[in-house]
Amino acid sequence: MPLTASDFCKIILAILLPPLGVFLERGCSGDLLINIIFTCLGYLPGIIHALYIIFKY
Structure with missing residues (x-):
């Protein structure tokens, strides 16, 4: 499945926050709770x- 424009926005947001x-x-x-703990x-x-x-x- 190719990446879409919204995926690129999510990747940038994932790097920032x-x-x-x-x-x-x-x-x-x-998954959100796990990510908050990891962060x-x-x-x-x-x-x-x-x-x-x-x-x-």
Whole structure:
């Protein structure tokens, strides 16, 4: 499945604020909570998780 323009916006938001990128992709779910925890533990793990969620779904 090719990337769309909205995916590029989500990727940029995931780099700037990882939980926002996950929220736009999956909504208010367990993935959002996991990403918030990763972001609090370290900014880089939050980015990696957000990008994983965006590319997975």
